[in-house]
């Protein structure tokens with residue numbers, strides 16, 4: 026039996042890569058220094074993995090593994106290819122773009138970024154068109170193979186497969202599938218080069234195999250591996266993030282030497298695979314969860330694996346389910362979590378230890394690791410029985426929840442009448458999405474408070490000052506529905522997680538989101554409840570400063586769930602409903618405090634969509650159900666808003682409609698309102714604010730741009746139901762551009778109202 030890993034986090038124990046990259050980009054460190062940091066991190070990571078039979082090589086990246094693939098295949102977009110500097114500079118330029126500089130530098134737009142399957146990691150989307158050619162330059166990978174060999178580990182290069190590579194790319198008015206035939210010879214050359222460097226096994230990732238594929242794509246997979254499978258290097262075809270389902274037969278029919286499957290999310294496929302595994306093929310089972318941070322139940326797993334090991338013998342490999350990129354590096358350095366919580370968890374390094382224990386137990390008998398197995402069993406038992414996880418009140422309350430909890434008392438047409446009486450807004454009401462610029466001042470205030478350099482009173486006074494400025498500005502320029510600006514929040518999920526029971530926060534639990542950006546997901550470990558109001562006093566204060574309505578501002582249960590590491594001992598649906606009840610309490614408290622407009626952000630509702638279409642309904646049902654529990658307990662006079670920061674709605678519009686919010690704000694400026702087609706066709710019955718200010722860019726939208734876009738919107742949706750607002754929160758923007766943009770927004774509303782009256 027063999028052990029291996031599909032990929033290790035590259036950011037470093039202490040985010041060394043982030044620091045090195047950012048100082049290089051700022052021009053403070055040389056390229057040599059950056060390269061050295063890279064080499065050091067790789068060596069360290071291999072050291073962490075040296076108990077494995079094969080370690081991944083090529084999983085390290087200075088930005089993104091998909092961009093690395095583009096780079097290796099000579100498919101850097103033309104706009105960055107012909108620019109100056111070293112290849113690494115061009116690589117970064119592709120990822121990050123370049124703003125027009127003084128030295129006659131041209132502006133280069135950054136590569137598009139999108140989510141890697143259903144993770145929170147973002148890759149740079151490959152670009153294809155009719156002129157695309159490929160030209161292999163594998164030097165960097167070959168060098169790393171040699172580095173690993175020198176470091177004394179057995180390297181298993183990891184490359185992104187040709188079919189998934191094409192699948193992930195974008196091509197306008199061009200059939201990217203036609204590129205496969207040009208791509209395959211480059212992959213063949215690559216495999217030959219690796220073979221010449223004494224590489225025995227290569228891992229080729231084709232995660233597209235866990236998705237619904239049409240016949241064309243299936244055929245391409247077959248074609249690709251018929252071409253690649255005949256070389257002298259052995260191929261392990263890797264799939265992860267789900268089950269092969271209908272693609273299982275195809276995967277088993279390919280001339281590859283081994284197949285890796287996700288045996289956590291795709292546990293059910295294992296017996297079938299073991300039974301049907303062809304003579305020439307080895308099987309790698311990804312049994313350690315690479316997507317979550319809980320300890321594995323090693324004893325239960327051994328029960329499951331022992332007969333499989335008996336049957337497959339040397340043909341069995343064990344590994345984490347997917348690359349460990351999606352979990353933090355090391356629990357040992359964690360200083361913030363208490364020892365009880367720590368004893369329930371495993372980060373990347375601990376997961377590899379689990380793998381080692383499994384391998385030893387299988388090959389040498391469980392006695393050899395008896396102590397470790399016992400410790401594991403104790404930890405799991407403690408977790409299961411811990412009173413910190415179970416809150417009978419929460420469970421009893423959840424059991425009482427029925428459909429009526431998610432039902433508004435009046436239908437929208439009646440509610441709108443009450444809103445008109447109570448809130449009295451003009452045609453095309455203007456508002457923002459919640460946050461205002463998070464200035465240095467605000468951040469230092471929060472930091473000082475956290476470090477206890479200032480007390481609660483000074484902190485509150487400081488934040489209130491910020492809110493005052495923000496409210497005054499909004500009043501001054503004439504926005505209709507104001508916000509408090511979210512100065513008290515560092516992050517829209519963390520802020521709530523920190524105040525809810527059932528959540529914990531690590532100190533170093535960073536996971537790469539994209540490039541040098543990392544996130545530290547909250548850890549949702551137990552039954553969730555809200556000990557006390559979380560936002561009420563801030564909103565009430567903000568409201569006391571103005572006669573205009575101030576929106577209450579909350580994060581919804583689905584988004585909180587999708588951006589956290591979530592307990593795995595009950596269904597996500599139940600966990601989500603618990604969060605929903607906690608946020609519902611906040612909604613009702615805001616209402617009681619006189620707040621008549623409450624926004625509940627569901628920025629990440631779409632992110633949770635399963636990879637398989639046939640699982641969408643189930644997810645959308647509980648996700649929308651949870652949102653409804655949160656939002657719909659209010660009276661008719663209270664107006665509920667939601668915000669979603671994306672622009673794809675066609676395929677989920679029914680679910681969105683079922684949320685029954687009074688107003689939804691969405692991202693729309695970059696698609697020129699095209700996305701409203703979705704809302705138009707199904708006649709989305711309530712109000713909608715299509716974003717007219719792209720907050721991802723420092724550009725200020727002109728009055729004309731906003732007016733034109735809103736006119737475009739009014740062609741699809743009756744103007745009585747339209748709001749005017751930015752695409753998303755303003756927290757990453759600076760004040761000057763924010764001021765200019767919002768003034769234009771208000772002016773555009775004035776122009777539109779005047780035009781409407783004629």
Ligand code: GLN
Pocket residue numbers: 458459460511517578626628668669670753754755756
């Ligand atoms: N209310 C949040 C803000 O304005 C929403 C952010 C988001 O949707 N990502 O920052």
Ligand code: ZN
Pocket residue numbers: 458628668669670671752753754
């Ligand atoms: Zn948003």
